[in-house]
Amino acid sequence: MVMLLFIYASAATLLLGGLIVRQRHLLGQIRKITHTLSRIRTANDHQRLRVQSSMQLLHHLADELNQFLEHHKQLGERSLFLEEERNQMLMHLSHDLRTPLTSLLGYVEVIQRKAASLSPKDTHSYLNVIHAKAMKLITQINDFFYFAKLDSTQSPLDLASFDIVAVVQEVLLSLHQPIELSQIEPVLNLPGHPVFVYGNALGTERILLNLMTNAYRYGAEGGLLGVEIRESAHEVVVEVWDRGKGIAPSDLPYIFNRFYTGQRSRGHHVQGNGLGLTIAKRLAEKQHGSLTATSIPYEKTSFRLTLPAHP
Structure with a gap:
């Protein structure tokens, strides 16, 4: 009877020891994953998670987290790309509007300065140029607004x-x-x-x-x-x-x-x-x-x- 109790006690001790070792291994791998995630977050690192374990659960967890990190990286890159495009759009918009506006202002100033000496023919010619440039400017503005609307995913075409x-x-x-x-x-x-x-x-x-x-x-x-x-x-x-x-x-x-x-x-x-x-x-x-x-x-x-x- 004593021998049987000793065997049961030994088996329980070994089982408990195995569970403790397994728990320590699990906690160690979780700490490693947590440390890697913290480093990725603070350093904007693109490192991916790796686990050294025979536990499929840990490998599955690492795979899911890696997919999430990759998706987050792609979102960040897309955000930077869109921000750069937005800045480029504003720069081009500023240039494309400023150039014809400056030209229009120049012709208006000529008419103002030389109003008394300009012939009706010259005045008409200047006004035609102003009209043409104004129409071009309106077309450019309409293009910008139309493109912004078209670029929105919320504006599908009726087919x-x-x-x-x-x-x-x-x-x-x-x-x-x-x-x-x-x-x-x-x-x-x-x-x-x-x-x-x-x-x-x-x-x-x-x-x-x-x-x-x-x-x-x-x-x-x-x-x-x-x-x-x-x-x-x-x-x-x-x-x-x-x-x-x-x-x-x-x-x-x-x-x-x-x-x-x-x-x-x-x-x-x-x-x-x-x-x-x-x-x-x-x-x-x-x-x-x-x-x-x-x-x-x-x-x-x-x-x-x-x-x-x-x-």
Whole structure:
């Protein structure tokens, strides 16, 4: 009986000892995890948690915490990126508004100083310049506000079926006079029947207006402005092209970036306030489509808008 009690007591002692050792190991690993988390928090370190244990629970805990740390790191990087973009936007906004405002003020001051000596013709000429610059300024301001609205995740586009051929024809008609004045010849390859896509008609009109305006403004020396519609079972492509000076190879990867204006002596399609193509691409994406570009100077500079075909 005494021997049996001794055996039970020894077994209990060993079991208790094992539990104490296991508890100490567990506490040691938890302290190590806590220390590592504290160091990451205070030093903004990107170190990850590692445990040396056969306990699956500790490994699972470390994995979950590492995923949380990675997510937190990505959020921090995204926050820094957005802050930098916001600062860039304010800088560009300040520059793009200050320049035309300064020019407007200059013309107004000329009229004020020389009001008595200016002929009606000169006064009219100055007023025309002021009006043109004021309209450009309004366009820039509207672009900034429209882009801010478009960039918000809370402003989805209303999507519906519409005839893309009719939209292309309407845009061409609205640009008939400036295209004619630029002495550029339209080359059209449009289907003789309606082609329905699923998207936003007004958004698509704005995209095409931007692309065709760029083509006749900056590609006029090539003499041609092409518009083509290609349809397949699942998508429709509208291609706008010209044979002008084109886009510099160094600019091409960045032309859809906000505020990117490129090397103005060569990348003519990216002149302006740097928002036109950015807005166009964002509009395409909000319609579950895409907008891409290729350019071979004086041969073919092409923008392709792809939209889902209406089922």
